[in-house]
Amino acid sequence: MLNQPVTTLKGIGEKLAADLASMAIHTVDDVLFYFPYRYDVFEIKPLDELIHDDKVTIEGRIIHDPSLTFYGKNKSRLSFPVDVEDVAVKAVMFNRGFAKKQLNAGDMVTLTGKWDAHRLQITVNQYKKGPADQQTSIQPIYSIKGNVTSHTIKKTVRNALQTYKDDIIEILPDTYLRSYKLPTRAQATEIMHFPQNRVQLKHARRRFIYEEFLLFQLKMQLLRKSVRESTVGNEQLYDTERVHKFIEQFPFQLTDAQNQAMDQILRDMRSSYRMNRLLQGDVGSGKTAVASACLYASITAGKQGALMVPTEILAEQHVQSLQKTFGNKASIVLLTGSVKGKKRKVLLDKVTDGDIDIVVGTHALIQDDVHFHDLGFAIVDEQHRFGVEQRRVLREKGMNPDVLFMTATPIPRTLAITAFGDMDVSVINEMPSGRKPIETYWVKENTLDRLLRFIGKRVQHGEQTYVVCPLIEESDKLDIQNAVDLYDHLEAFYQNRLTVGLMHGRLSPEEKEHVMKQFVDGDIHVLVSTTVVEVGVDVPNATIMVIYDAERFGLSQLHQLRGRVGRGERPGYCILIADPKSETGKERMRIMTETNNGFELSEQDLKLRGPGDFFGKKQSGLPEFKVADMIHDYRALETARHDAASIIEQDLLHQDPSYQTLNHYLESKDIFYEKLD
Ligand code: ADP
Numbered sequence: 001m002l003n004q005p006v007t008t009l010k011g012i013g014e015k016l017a018a019d020l021a022s023m024a025i026h027t028v029d030d031v032l033f034y035f036p037y038r039y040d041v042f043e044i045k046p047l048d049e050l051i052h053d054d055k056v057t058i059e060g061r062i063i064h065d066p067s068l069t070f071y072g073k074n075k076s077r078l079s080f081p082v083d084v085e086d087v088a089v090k091a092v093m094f095n096r097g098f099a100k101k102q103l104n105a106g107d108m109v110t111l112t113g114k115w116d117a118h119r120l121q122i123t124v125n126q127y128k129k130g131p132a133d134q135q136t137s138i139q140p141i142y143s144i145k146g147n148v149t150s151h152t153i154k155k156t157v158r159n160a161l162q163t164y165k166d167d168i169i170e171i172l173p174d175t176y177l178r179s180y181k182l183p184t185r186a187q188a189t190e191i192m193h194f195p196q197n198r199v200q201l202k203h204a205r206r207r208f209i210y211e212e213f214l215l216f217q218l219k220m221q222l223l224r225k226s227v228r229e230s231t232v233g234n235e236q237l238y239d240t241e242r243v244h245k246f247i248e249q250f251p252f253q254l255t256d257a258q259n260q261a262m263d264q265i266l267r268d269m270r271s272s273y274r275m276n277r278l279l280q281g282d283v284g285s286g287k288t289a290v291a292s293a294c295l296y297a298s299i300t301a302g303k304q305g306a307l308m309v310p311t312e313i314l315a316e317q318h319v320q321s322l323q324k325t326f327g328n329k330a331s332i333v334l335l336t337g338s339v340k341g342k343k344r345k346v347l348l349d350k351v352t353d354g355d356i357d358i359v360v361g362t363h364a365l366i367q368d369d370v371h372f373h374d375l376g377f378a379i380v381d382e383q384h385r386f387g388v389e390q391r392r393v394l395r396e397k398g399m400n401p402d403v404l405f406m407t408a409t410p411i412p413r414t415l416a417i418t419a420f421g422d423m424d425v426s427v428i429n430e431m432p433s434g435r436k437p438i439e440t441y442w443v444k445e446n447t448l449d450r451l452l453r454f455i456g457k458r459v460q461h462g463e464q465t466y467v468v469c470p471l472i473e474e475s476d477k478l479d480i481q482n483a484v485d486l487y488d489h490l491e492a493f494y495q496n497r498l499t500v501g502l503m504h505g506r507l508s509p510e511e512k513e514h515v516m517k518q519f520v521d522g523d524i525h526v527l528v529s530t531t532v533v534e535v536g537v538d539v540p541n542a543t544i545m546v547i548y549d550a551e552r553f554g555l556s557q558l559h560q561l562r563g564r565v566g567r568g569e570r571p572g573y574c575i576l577i578a579d580p581k582s583e584t585g586k587e588r589m590r591i592m593t594e595t596n597n598g599f600e601l602s603e604q605d606l607k608l609r610g611p612g613d614f615f616g617k618k619q620s621g622l623p624e625f626k627v628a629d630m631i632h633d634y635r636a637l638e639t640a641r642h643d644a645a646s647i648i649e650q651d652l653l654h655q656d657p658s659y660q661t662l663n664h665y666l667e668s669k670d671i672f673y674e675k676l677d
């Protein structure tokens, strides 16, 4: 069985087991499905196709015995000529004198290393005696941690496969394997770790992409079905008249898109089934205005409301603006980690007694000691910032409250419906009229000082600026260094004429909040930051967003960063400093300068999507999979969605014996999706 601890495998003791545990590898099953995150492909190409400075693989016959020379302290250099396509290529190898004995004139060898096209020379870092097994060899690359090396993982996987391969049971019914020509689960698992060639690997990946999507879609659609079927009797009988009056007191008219979203939400509230709805719209499109009218509707139905946001500052801002909007129509309180002791207890008692109408807070909202009298409507802002568990707990705070998730992440509509299969989706796709669009410019780095002078002038007029550096995921250190260097440059440039602040991921949450608060209060004029600023804090005086190395961000993230400025009276500017090398990179910058509409942008993005990371994976708000990628493998996702729908419609999981294993797997496995319920 595959759920045995890793220590049952040959050669794995307590120590290694502990190291593996830190990588979330506990069982044999975890080992088998710890897939490489990428592959290095060595392909033997004709000499004249080799590119200077590339890592290449060649095969040939050794012309003379290697000669070994020593230099420096304990350093050696082995060199020998190799006949490749009748051309003498020079091979050099450093500090591997021991290889001299193994390599003799007349031997066939396969060499991998860096190619010097001018000297026809290869600096070898990997060699194999004999010809290459195939024209292509594929090296799996695993992500590793601590004491665990790539080699250890490979050995462990090999071990696990040897003993347990036959225990990897097929979970997909045969019909799918046949109609999509997919390898079995056992075959595909082995291939993922030890691929023989590209074609084989492609099919193994295809299998897991489909499997992941199908499981995901089944989970989503089952969830949605059960929500629809199980919740009855939570109709919120709100007072239409009063809700209308409430909307009329807004100092503006709702846009058509806002009206439509509002109708959809109110209809859900009135119905007996529990709302589970996603409200998408650009920053400033008026989501919160709609949400507050719906909160009010809930209050007129005699219920309480909750609004959960990711940070304390954001919570404070929401309380203030809601209090302004509601006046004496509702009692609204703030509940964050800073509300402690007696104050917290008094507040919680009031919530329990129903003396409070609306609670706004961070995850402090979902602590065990928070009990609502009758929670009817819960809103989760910036939904992708909360984990699955947190959102589930919030939902269970009331008797099936209606839940509205709000997000400013622009996801193409078609994708959103598929990605959030358990939710209904409302979209606000227009901005209130009269809004000044943010002007976006794309410049090169050598204009930085000119730009800084421009910023200096705007600051004299009471405006503020963000300067954002990209997050370099592999290297936290480098990432901070970038921000620190830039901060130093700005400090030197402005001397003491204005205040520059610095924020990055290494600061504690409290420190971050503190810096952000200084910026909100206007004590910092220019804030240099890594991407931690993306959360929707409102700084009305912030008019300029400078994004450094903009080509490193996904389009949707660029757009969200841009949404941080131009929220007040004055026009906003977004300056992209970028020197993209690729055509698509340039295209992305052009799109940014040409469109201000998040949905348009995300549709373009979907079209443009190359092999790359347009959405900037982590920031997309889409769930993440081991092998599959929602954007890249969109067509497989659609197929899986249809298949899941028909499986559920015909109840095949229970009616058809060939679906029994799949059903078991779905039920037994806690399939966990990072970004989604
Ligand atoms: P979001 O939550 O989508 O970022 P908000 O609801 O906070 O947007 O709205 C942003 C700003 O625009 C607020 O100051 C709000 O009062 C204002 N606003 C909202 N809807 C409209 C509208 N239809 N017309 C004009 N201004 C609006």
Ligand code: MG
Residues within 6 Å of the ligand: 234, 235, 236, 268, 269, 270, 271, 272, 273, 274, 275, 402
């Ligand atoms: Mg309802």
